Amino acid sequence: MSDVVVVNCTVVDGRAVDGVGPVADAAVLVRGERIALVGPREDVLRQADGATEIDLGGAYVTPGLVNMHTHLSLSLPGKGGESVKSLTSHELALYMADGARRTLHCGVTTVRCVAEKDHADFALRRAIEAGMATGPRIFTAGQALVCTGGHGHEGSDTLECDGTDGFRRGVRTQIKAGADLIKVMISGGIAGEHERIDTPQLFADEMAAVLATAHAWGRKVTAHAGPASVIGEAVELGLDCVEHGYQLTPEVAARMAERGTALVPTLLVTRCKEFFDELGVPEWMQCRSLGAGPRHLESYAMALAAGVEVLLGSDMPPFWDFEGTSATVRELEYMSEGGLGPARALHAGTLGPARWLGAEEDIGAVEAGRYADLVAMDADPLAATSAFRTIRWVMKGGRVVRDDRAGGGNRA
Template structure:
């Protein structure tokens, strides 16, 4: 167990609070225990905090932001190529592998992850261990296993089901083990050689069964969703979030806005030739992913134009090296390249995820009373998103887990 950290004041920085497009300068943030006690002008906060004898960190020319929330993560990622070795690990070995991935994810500034499908219920053990302070890692919200049809997308490491009764039971099983939400595959994807991205994989009655059971238990449902057809159908029937969305048409975007459905583009997955090559991905998978690149990019542009709520997700390991930074920060840069303002991209990486997770006001914000999950970067990412590359400090629940201000 970790001892309660000393009070901490980060003084002199610019503060992005997770929503506002105005980031006031010369602010101070007083962290007491695991929460933010006070945010305000430096002099005032230092005076109020003095009795607590806090550790004071001077951070001029820096920006404090909420810890990042990565909404599409697999800590047990096992793709063909080098990463296939993960699929050969025994369960105890895989649990240790995931713990290390969790630690690296946190050190990359990602203080919360939403796990969108994990093998063998190991996610629950990891989540509980991190929550109790025995393992270093981000806060975890998890779907348990991905639920798919027999032979459906990702079946090798997922919970297969067939028919409404089968799907209802697969969903109940995830909830029984502790799922915070449900992840479903409604179409094929990049990593399945036997399927096409456009293959529709669920019948309407199966989809209805999933949505009915999950919603009755107060769990949202998100879906791995490639082509427009099955995605429109799923959104119409009550889906809460679209992953990837390789083919977001105008109709689909409008429907998502109308129903307040969030989009997690994971745009890096169709722009990662180097990552694929470095990890010896088979050529068929590289070709397929890159062939969808233009259409996927248009989908993101379309979603931005229509004002669809967008949340950041990387699919790739959040800390994975990508164009000289992490996959998470690269995803932010791609979002801006596709037409989002830096402010909108930072909202997508913080408060938008918190809202979907029903953790508004707890995480994804720099606000009095919220959990003290913070990152400090040099420069001003609201002006230039690439400032996010220069990560100086990570605080999770009031505990400083990374400090390289003197680098």
Template structure:
């Protein structure tokens, strides 16, 4: 043995050439450029003929920022045999299971995630392990455990914390901030995965929502909410809610309110079109029926949001890397977003610069510009024409470190 073995590299150097750049700012691809990476950051973007000697020639590939998935659960356990197996894992087994999901997520082209309910604080340990180079994975922003009422959405798993009354929700927010949460998630209605509820079931009082939102904002954390029906969404948005997850039953009026108040939407369209995924996990018939039947109304809600000018952000809910309908779940979500009415360039923004802005991280991620992390992906086809181009992702870099190189471009 020649010397000590270092942990995984978390930052690197490179000069990328032979690329067509979609930088997340100007969404028209630009050719004849080179990206110079130093110590994990983009040091310069130069005309190719002015760049230092190339270390990686991408052969004409389209390069864009790494994807940011704003609705991720590494410890997801839905009703059914697959979810029961995850719930039965010991804390040690769960940590390894989540680490494998993080690795596969990164390899799928997702370089940053926003976790919106994880079990028992394991997400904080996973984040530390990734940052320290112990395991590979995306950058993690996390809500820790989500907050629900007694018997509320997700109450039967360890990724939620049951609270009742304003005081309990105040303590719940503070408990997650204490662990290191970057944001707070609250469950304000029923959903597709709760057997004893409906999507339309309101679950928090106005006072409970106000307590959670006010406390989180006082601590400098934004709040997102699992939410289905329009009325409860409107009430939460009026109280200062920053983001809506799913939004299954928006109305034009509530969509306009969201746009006026700057509340974003993470639509997760794929979750009401996920029959094959549910089959994989052995999800019971009642949940499958509720989910798939909600699909048409869910899509209409999404269109209301687009028409109103609501900012929509990418989030798959399903594991981003899941092999689904010929691609990954995260790419399939992007295809649904485009098919539902968002242009391909705007889908790119919803997957990169938009989420970075919501996370208050625009100076670090979401675009390819000097001073940002060198988090990027490459593919042969043009993603500004069709989101389906991302089915061809064959190169992934995070912090200047190449983690996927299907074509063997590194020599």
């Protein structure tokens, strides 16, 4: 790959919350897969002899987004979900590959998968890394761990376990397959017909076994969890991240902040009737989900007030066309509107996730040495998170994968 220099842009990233201001009239020099230099245009161009120039026409450039709650094989109750469940293994791989391509094109250059069917996520990750498929960088939990009959037990994206030995074996099974993290279901949720959101599903010794085993192998643990009592117990045991957190209390949120437990709030899942209707989701699930919406927002506000680290995750497929934009961008807008604000939302969608994943040397900022995972948009994301609706150019690892400029074409 020849050197590329991106010019005529303003560079903005999540370090704005730490006082690192935008670089106006900037340039980004890319060598191979990584950024070699970022700074004022004239300074960079002096070191860019022979580089291919890409003029972004005054766009704002940020790191690619990181979606921390992704299911590329999602199958909710209803007709849409049943059609995914009926796919053969070959069809499932192609379906997920198409979703990965669409995810990358909407500006999500990294995903954290938190329950995928049949370990197809590992094959997809290998294919993307080998250049045989187009998609984001994948960090994955493999199959989520559940108790017998627990949340999500109906699909092949979960593994049923019981007792401390069973959950230890479940953790090791995912790590053996190549998991970067562990996902465990510790309460009921909105998609389980025979449970409630506040149904506890693991005993303390089972949760402790998951955490001890995963941490011994250098893996973090994230938990699907709704009620404060269940979350509070897991936080005391060392939980690294909470998914959803529908029913937090100020006390539990404060303890999460003290212990460094992050929250991926997935605000979309309790305010997405249009999506549910599109998939034919049954009435019982719609009522439970949408009915949880007001309390969900209250919980999110409690987390922000307590200083909990919040991270972007849509739960809905990242690329899904929803309310005029992608599900990823709409989730980030909801997070911003719910009290986070544009600068912290940018951090929650880029550098925050990179740090949780232990990948901050590679992704999450527009900085020399990191991968050239970049998106360009027409509006300023520090002024309004809705700027991400105007994404028109995407680069991953130094390769342009989307280019909506006149004559730019789409290269992947």
